[in-house]
Amino acid sequence: MQLANKSEPVVMTTNAAGPVAPLHDSGSQNSPAHFFNKGNRMKILRAEHLGMCFGVRDAIALAKAQAAQQPVTILGQLVHNESVLADLRQKGVRTAEQLDSVTTPMVLITAHGTSQRNLAQIRERGFEVFEATCPLVKHAHNSVMKLARAGYHPVIIGQRNHVEVRGLTGDLDAYDVVLTEEDIAALPPRERFGVASQTTQPIARVRELVAAIKERFPQSEVRFVDTVCQPTKQRQQAAEEIAQQSDVVVVVGGANSNNTKELVNTCWRFCPYVHHVQGPADLKAEWFAHADVIGLTAGTSTPDDVIDAVEARLHELTENHQPNTQIQQEEKTHELATLL
Numbered sequence: 001m002q003l004a005n006k007s008e009p010v011v012m013t014t015n016a017a018g019p020v021a022p023l024h025d026s027g028s029q030n031s032p033a034h035f036f037n038k039g040n041r042m043k044i045l046r047a048e049h050l051g052m053c054f055g056v057r058d059a060i061a062l063a064k065a066q067a068a069q070q071p072v073t074i075l076g077q078l079v080h081n082e083s084v085l086a087d088l089r090q091k092g093v094r095t096a097e098q099l100d101s102v103t104t105p106m107v108l109i110t111a112h113g114t115s116q117r118n119l120a121q122i123r124e125r126g127f128e129v130f131e132a133t134c135p136l137v138k139h140a141h142n143s144v145m146k147l148a149r150a151g152y153h154p155v156i157i158g159q160r161n162h163v164e165v166r167g168l169t170g171d172l173d174a175y176d177v178v179l180t181e182e183d184i185a186a187l188p189p190r191e192r193f194g195v196a197s198q199t200t201q202p203i204a205r206v207r208e209l210v211a212a213i214k215e216r217f218p219q220s221e222v223r224f225v226d227t228v229c230q231p232t233k234q235r236q237q238a239a240e241e242i243a244q245q246s247d248v249v250v251v252v253g254g255a256n257s258n259n260t261k262e263l264v265n266t267c268w269r270f271c272p273y274v275h276h277v278q279g280p281a282d283l284k285a286e287w288f289a290h291a292d293v294i295g296l297t298a299g300t301s302t303p304d305d306v307i308d309a310v311e312a313r314l315h316e317l318t319e320n321h322q323p324n325t326q327i328q329q330e331e332k333t334h335e336l337a338t339l340l
């Protein structure tokens with residue numbers, strides 16, 4: 001399967017319902033005509049690893065358990081998924097984006113974690129703090145602090161304004177956050193760089209950026225600690241595998257979910273038709289009109305029932321789907337008829 005050239009311009013279209021349908025010309029091998037050259041019946045390929053990770057599952061369970069004992073407010077978005085948030089609200093869990101809006105004595109920190117400085121500030125304001133931070137995010141925090149204490153200048157590969165990255169950098173006096181080669185070109189020289197990443201970044205991209213730092217600063221010592229979490233690696237790998245075998249890929253996850261967007265980008269490298277949906281209502285029959293194989297994956301905050309509902313809807317939408325061999329045969333017959 002041909003890889004998309006990273007330097008090619010990429011066009012994304014977003015419809016009113018929120019899904020993202022990339023339009024991408026990646027050459028003849030992946031062109032729509034390629035679909036007609038296949039003879040298999042339509043099938044749905046579900047990624048081996050997809051959907052909610054243990055870190056998010058545990059955080060949701062902890063929030064519910066706390067809410068059963070006393071009123072609790074989640075600070076920020078525990079998960080980027082409206083159906084899960086609605087369920088939590090129904091169980092009495094409140095949510096707030098800012099500490100100023102919290103009216104319960106207890107505040108719950110999400111799986112994304114936060115800095116020790118922020119925790120201290122919350123406690124100073126008189127709140128009790130309950131941390132539902134994922135242990136793998138904690139591991140990333142510890143790794144970054146170890147690098148800083150050992151005299152390495154911390155460089156975090158990730159999204160500057162993402163809550164997890166703000167947590168990872170919140171206890172550091174000096175650091176840089178990079179996500180592109182341009183960011184690396186703008187880094188000032190240091191003797192020693194200590195590189196770690198946001199847990200949900202694709203590991204292949206992280207390694208590319210680490211190599212770019214080494215190339216830009218050949219005289220510097222560059223120490224890399226791999227803090228990409230195992231569930232992210234598994235989902236990325238599984239997404240890559242299905243994308244290589246699919247004509248269209250559906251990625252299920254919240255519109256603001258970083259790891260879902262990363263899955264979309266990964267699938268896109270191997271399949272030109274990738275749709276990011278939040279639920280079954282976002283699916284459109286025409287996306288699958290000429291597909292033999294539909295890949296299905298989902299971000300780490302997507303609940304099982306949402307994935308199942310999307311899969312069920314895919315089956316409904318493609319129930320009367322004609323295998324492309326049949327379409328091909330009909331087209332051939334039509335062409336012959338017009339020649340006679």
Ligand code: SF4
Binds near residue numbers: 056112230
């Ligand atoms: S994506 Fe990884 S780091 Fe984040 S909550 Fe899930 S397991 Fe933990």
